Amino acid sequence: MSRRIAEHPILGVQEKGEKVTFLCDGEILEGYEGEPIAAALRAAGIMKHRYTKKEHTPRGIFCAIGRCTDCVMIVDGKPNIRTCVTPLKQGMKVQTQYGVSPKPFEKQ
Amino acid sequence: MKRYDLIVVGAGPSGLSAAIEGAKRGLQVVVFDENEKPGGQLFKQIHKFFGSKEHKAKIRGFVIGEQLLKEASELGVKVVLNATVTGLYMDKELVVKIADTIYHYKGDAILIATGAAENMVTFEGWTLPGVIGAGAAQTMMNLHGVKPGNRILMLGSGNVGLVVSFQLLQCGCEVAALVDAAPRVGGYGVHAAKVARCGVPFYLSHTIVKAEGEECVTGVTIAEVDKKFQFIPGTEKHFDVDTICLAVGLSPMSQLLKIAGCEMEDNPKRGGQVPICNEYGETSIKGIFVAGDVSGVEEASSAMIEGRIAGIAAAQYLGYIGIEELEEKFEENKAALEGLRQGMFAPENRGKLIERTEEGIPVSMNLLTKGYIAEDEIERYPGVTHRAGIHPVMECSQNIPCNPCQDACPRHCIQIGSHITSLPVVDESAQCVGCGLCVAACSGQAIFLVQEDYEPGYGTVTIPYEFLPLPQKGEKGYGLDRSGQRVCEAQVMEVKTAKTFDHTNLLTIRVPVDMVGKARFYRKIF
Numbered sequence: 001m002s003r004r005i006a007e008h009p010i011l012g013v014q015e016k017g018e019k020v021t022f023l024c025d026g027e028i029l030e031g032y033e034g035e036p037i038a039a040a041l042r043a044a045g046i047m048k049h050r051y052t053k054k055e056h057t058p059r060g061i062f063c064a065i066g067r068c069t070d071c072v073m074i075v076d077g078k079p080n081i082r083t084c085v086t087p088l089k090q091g092m093k094v095q096t097q098y099g100v101s102p103k104p105f106e107k108q
Numbered sequence: 109m110k111r112y113d114l115i116v117v118g119a120g121p122s123g124l125s126a127a128i129e130g131a132k133r134g135l136q137v138v139v140f141d142e143n144e145k146p147g148g149q150l151f152k153q154i155h156k157f158f159g160s161k162e163h164k165a166k167i168r169g170f171v172i173g174e175q176l177l178k179e180a181s182e183l184g185v186k187v188v189l190n191a192t193v194t195g196l197y198m199d200k201e202l203v204v205k206i207a208d209t210i211y212h213y214k215g216d217a218i219l220i221a222t223g224a225a226e227n228m229v230t231f232e233g234w235t236l237p238g239v240i241g242a243g244a245a246q247t248m249m250n251l252h253g254v255k256p257g258n259r260i261l262m263l264g265s266g267n268v269g270l271v272v273s274f275q276l277l278q279c280g281c282e283v284a285a286l287v288d289a290a291p292r293v294g295g296y297g298v299h300a301a302k303v304a305r306c307g308v309p310f311y312l313s314h315t316i317v318k319a320e321g322e323e324c325v326t327g328v329t330i331a332e333v334d335k336k337f338q339f340i341p342g343t344e345k346h347f348d349v350d351t352i353c354l355a356v357g358l359s360p361m362s363q364l365l366k367i368a369g370c371e372m373e374d375n376p377k378r379g380g381q382v383p384i385c386n387e388y389g390e391t392s393i394k395g396i397f398v399a400g401d402v403s404g405v406e407e408a409s410s411a412m413i414e415g416r417i418a419g420i421a422a423a424q425y426l427g428y429i430g431i432e433e434l435e436e437k438f439e440e441n442k443a444a445l446e447g448l449r450q451g452m453f454a455p456e457n458r459g460k461l462i463e464r465t466e467e468g469i470p471v472s473m474n475l476l477t478k479g480y481i482a483e484d485e486i487e488r489y490p491g492v493t494h495r496a497g498i499h500p501v502m503e504c505s506q507n508i509p510c511n512p513c514q515d516a517c518p519r520h521c522i523q524i525g526s527h528i529t530s531l532p533v534v535d536e537s538a539q540c541v542g543c544g545l546c547v548a549a550c551s552g553q554a555i556f557l558v559q560e561d562y563e564p565g566y567g568t569v570t571i572p573y574e575f576l577p578l579p580q581k582g583e584k585g586y587g588l589d590r591s592g593q594r595v596c597e598a599q600v601m602e603v604k605t606a607k608t609f610d611h612t613n614l615l616t617i618r619v620p621v622d623m624v625g626k627a628r629f630y631r632k633i634f
Contacts, residue, residue, distance in 0.1 A: 003255045005279045009576045010154045010168065010611045014253040039252035047237040047324040058323050060237025061256075064244035065143070067225060070235075084247075085144065 003043045020090040037083035037094060038064065038071050049073050049083060053099035074102045112138045114422050115202055115215030117193045117364060120148020121408040122400025122415030123221030124176040124185075129419030130219075131183035133428045138213070139180070140191040140204055145251075147173035148223055150408060152246040154278075155271055156551040156610070158296075158510040160528055162444050163409045166512040166549055168610065170250075172408070196220070196368040200395060217395045217422040220365055221415060224358035224379060224401035229263070232318035238325030242272040242355035249279045257351025261328050262286045263316055264355030265479075267295035267407070272355060273303045278574060283308045284347045287330050289315040289337055292461065292476040296453065297506045298552025304479035305629040307592030312477050317344060319352055328352055358405045368396060377458060378404030388421035388438065389414055395425055406455070413445045451507035451529035466507045467531055480590035481505055483626070490533045491522075491555075498542040498559040498568075502532045503628075504552065516549035547572050548609035557616075558624050567624035568601060573615040578603060579632060587619045587627030596623040598630055 007013050017033035024046060031040025038061050041049070048058045049071045062070035066085035074095040075081035079102075083094070095102040114130045116123045119141035127137045145151065153169025164172050180187065188206065195203035202213045226241045233239070238257065242264065245256040260281055262273045265288035273283050286303060291313045293300045304310060313332055317339065320327035332343035359380040366372055370383045371392035382403055383391045389399050397418040400411035417438060424434040449455055452462045452471075463471055469489065474482035481503060486492055491502025500521060502513065507529040514524040514532065521538040524530050540557070547555045547570060557570035569587070579585070579600045587598040596619050604614040619627045 003258075005249060005253045005255060007576055008250075008253070009278050009574050011170075011250065011253075016253070035252055039248060039254045042248060042256070043254045049237070057235060058237055059235060060324065061240055061244060061248070063226065063241050064247040084244075087144070 003045065018090075020088060022088060022090070022092040022094060024094045025096055031088045033089060034087045037073070037075065037081075037086050037088050037092065039084075040088050041083065041094070048096065050097035051099070051105070056098075056105055073097050109201070109212040109214055111214045111216070112136050113215070113426055114138075114217045114219060114419075115140070115200075115213060116219045116221060117202075118148065118221035118223055118400070118402075119143075119146035119187050119189075120221060120223050120400060120411070121150055121172070121176065122223075122411035122418075123148070123219065124180050125412045125415030126219045126221060126397070126399055126419030126422070127185045128176065128179050128183060129416050130422055131180070131185045133420070133423035135423055135426065135428060137185045139185060139187045140193050140202075141187065141189055142192040144190055146177055146187050146189060149243070149246075150176070152243070152250045153271075153408065154250055154275060156612075157409055158508060158551050159409050159448055160509070160511050161515070163448060163509075164412075165510060166551060166610075169408060172412075176412075193364060196364045196396075217397065217425055219397045219399060219415075219418055219422060220362075220402055221398070221400045221411075222361040222364060222402045224360050224405050226354070227357040227359055228354060229316075229356050231316045233321065233325070234319060236319050236321055236325050237323070238321065238350055239319055239352045239354065242268050242353050245272055245276060245351075245353050249275060249281075255279055255281050256353070257281060257349070259284055259349045260351040260353055261330075261347055261349045262353045262355060264288055264357070265290065265293045265295060265300065265310070265312065266355060266357065267299055268358075269355030270295040270299035270303055272353065273308060274299065274306075276353075277303070277306050277308070284349050285309050285311055285330070286479070287311045287314045287316065289313065289333050293479060296508055296552060297472070297475045297481075298504065298508075298554045300475065300479040301481065301503065301590065302553045305588060305590050305592050307588065308479070310477070310479040311345070314343075314345075316352065325350055325352055358401065360402045360405060362402050365391060365396070365398065365402070368393060370396060375404070377455060387442070388434070389418035390421060390425070395422075397422055404455075410445060410448050413441050413448070417441045447528050448509050450509050453506075453508055465505070465531060466527075466529060469505075469531070472505050475505065478591065486625070490531050493534050493536075494560070495536070496561060497540070498557055499540045500534060500546050501556045501558045502534070502546075502550075503554045503556070504532050504550075507531065508552075510551060512549040512551065513546045513555060516545040518543065518545065522546055542570075544570055544604060544614040545608070547614055548606075548612040553612070556628065560621060560624050562618060565621055566618050567621045568616050568618050569624055569627050570614050570616040571629060573613045573630070574611060578605070578613055579615060579630065583632060585630055585632040587617060587623055588629035588631055589626045590628050592629065594631075595626050596620050598627060600630070
């Protein structure tokens with residue numbers, strides 16, 4: 001089931017940017033240019049953004065306004081990018097963050 | 109270093125209102141906001157506001173946001189976005205991070221309108237992906253058009269928890285339950301009632317034991333708590349959900365004021381650490397003002413008025429206007445503010461159990477514990493009457509500052525009077541024509557049109573309806589009672605939409621005559 005709201009009873013059909021594709025852990029996903037990366041991920045059903053350094057436990061969207069940093073990921077090679085406030089662009093490379101690395105812990 | 113007459117931090121309802129009032133009086137004003145878009149939380153608020161005309165009642169939050177932005181831009185207010193103010197120092201010097209660069213600004217006057225941040229509670233599994241803040245849910249669905257989850261449990265029965273639950277239902281999510289550790293619903297009864305009639309069960313005196321799931325939320329367990337908020341063994345209840353939404357209050361984001369050296373106090377009634385300020389919002393440091401949630405958590409309507417007052421006071425502080433103008437404008441705005449701070453939900457009543465309305469009518473206890481007014485309670489309210497022909501039934505049972513229904517009726521059937529918190533009364537001498545303007549005007553969606561003598565054995569109920577798909581005329585379904593239980597078969601007789609209704613559609617359903625006092629929602633047969 002799609003997570004996108006096709007038409008909202010109050011807001012109608014929401015304006016979106018151009019449809020773009022981006023990579024998440026090597027998988028090609030679709031989203032809209034300018035929407036937060038986190039919104040595109042949630043729409044694609046992706047819940048986990050990172051694993052913590054010490055306990056290796058998963059984290060996802062929590063505040064969605066750039067305050068809590070739970071949703072940080074590696075974006076175009078740069079770690080600790082708050083995906084909830086970073087606009088999506090065509091061809092972006094998004095990776096799950098393990099600690100601060102793109103490599104799963106067993107490979108670190 | 110660039111200088112401005114007035115630097116406003118935060119482009120939400122209070123910051124923009126202050127900027128507008130300052131600019132109107134000739135001040136050169138800049139507003140910094142850390143977000144990509146201005147408007148603060150207004151653009152996430154899609155319900156109609158309460159209050160009276162001067163408080164922009166009946167207008168949806170995001171529309172108010174658009175109005176404020178337009179007014180500010182017409183007055184030449186500069187709004188700088190993606191600009192995080194990281195420090196406020198001596199002589200009103202501000203450090204602002206814009207993109208990757210740090211800038212310094214100097215304001216002759218400063219207004220801090222940074223708002224509030226969401227509170228959180230911890231429980232086993234609270235860090236799992238799928239546990240989100242209510243604000244996050246609003247941001248995802250109302251700004252970005254993405255459902256935060258498919259099946260959600262809401263923790264918190266204050267206005268945020270209630271309003272966001274309804275918004276989740278509106279965008280097609282399922283709300284499995286609304287839970288609060290408090291023994292009574294904290295927000296407006298009308299907000300609770302519109303969630304309850306959609307079939308969402310309320311669990312007061314309950315809280316979350318744990319969020320379940322290995323990698324993300326797959327379920328939740330709640331349990332009843334005693335008076336000391338300790339779990340009562342054996343009362344656990346499980347729900348399959350993919351999302352847990354937390355709406356457990358807000359705390360002022362007052363850090364900048366602390367950095368600046370303003371005198372602060374810890375005031376639980378205001379939500380936490382707040383600056384000590386005078387009636388104009390001026391802090392202990394001359395020329396540094398505050399407005400909105402940062403000086404005490406309330407809501408957007410009062411934040412806008414506080415912003416206006418502080419903006420005018422800043423103009424006076426800088427010598428752009430005399431003290432007379434400030435005092436005159438202050439009196440007007442103070443009256444508007446006092447209007448909003450009346451009734452059962454006035455700041456001084458926070459946490460108190462109020463057992464009777466101002467009219468002396470017992471408050472519905474079922475509303476406070478289950479989210480809806482019970483059958484044996486509803487008849488006690490003055491808006492609930494029986495008569496021949498079509499007429500409004502107003503299930504408005506709490507004294508809240510709100511009166512759009514009174515102005516909505518072209519035939520003057522509805523009276524609240526000069527006291528804005530009074531319960532609406534039906535004027536028996538005026539003749540209702542069934543136009544439905546009152547139904548659409550009620551921000552609490554608590555007005556229904558009832559006709560008991562529609563045809564032999566059947567009556568009609570007209571309900572406010574803000575969901576998609578919109579039912580079709582002739583369609584058959586069920587009438588749901590105030591608790592969301594199916595009580596009868598119902599047929600859609602009419603669906604009215606009009607620009608003046610502002611997306612509140614009027615659905616007229618035909619139900620058996622003994623159900624006209626019970627059926628308050630409609631659901632199609634699938």
